[in-house]
Amino acid sequence: MCKSSAPCIIFLLIVLLSSCSKGKEISRIVLTAHDKSLLPYTLGDSVIFQHSGGFVFPLTVTRKDISLEKTESDDGGDYTSFEVLTFLLQSPTPDFSLRFRIHPLEMNYLNSFSLNRQDFYFPYAFSPYWDTLPINGQIYHDVYLLTNDDMSSQEVLADSIFFNSSHGILQISMNNDETYRLLP
Numbered sequence: 001m002c003k004s005s006a007p008c009i010i011f012l013l014i015v016l017l018s019s020c021s022k023g024k025e026i027s028r029i030v031l032t033a034h035d036k037s038l039l040p041y042t043l044g045d046s047v048i049f050q051h052s053g054g055f056v057f058p059l060t061v062t063r064k065d066i067s068l069e070k071t072e073s074d075d076g077g078d079y080t081s082f083e084v085l086t087f088l089l090q091s092p093t094p095d096f097s098l099r100f101r102i103h104p105l106e107m108n109y110l111n112s113f114s115l116n117r118q119d120f121y122f123p124y125a126f127s128p129y130w131d132t133l134p135i136n137g138q139i140y141h142d143v144y145l146l147t148n149d150d151m152s153s154q155e156v157l158a159d160s161i162f163f164n165s166s167h168g169i170l171q172i173s174m175n176n177d178e179t180y181r182l183l184p
Helices: 005-019
Strands: 025-029 046-051 056-070 079-091 096-102 111-115 118-122 130-135 138-147 158-164 168-174 179-182
Touching: 046 168, 111 158, 118 138, 118 158, 130 168
Parallel strands: 025 079
Antiparallel strands: 046 056, 046 179, 056 079, 079 096, 096 111, 111 118, 130 138, 138 158, 158 168, 168 179
């Protein structure tokens, strides 16, 4: 028995906290080869873009990793873990930060792309918008299109993003008619 109340309280707190259920992983969903091949970038890659005004700049892949996330549970109970593939491409001039997050199909989450703090979402199982599309004198195949549905802002924002699995981002079109195009 405890002779002093402080050690007894500490002991009881330790017992209570260690007996709290934190839930356990009931399943783990991993990315498929298709998920991992949606974008062609590797860490350290630089891709060269040209602004419609002629300015040429690199976007560098500063992050490419697979992290493990888990479903949320209101009661802290059991959860499902799932992999998420994240790409981050950055350029200091212009100040661009582009992030892709790819989720497994089974999670039924929307994949996301963000340009600085502007988000675009796209379903996992969506088809290319164009079979072929010429950009900067180059023909690209199986081109996907992401569009910004909310153009109510007066600030300059991206209104469409073009990409494919073999070359990545092909073009970024802004709401002020400026474009950023991948140089072949």
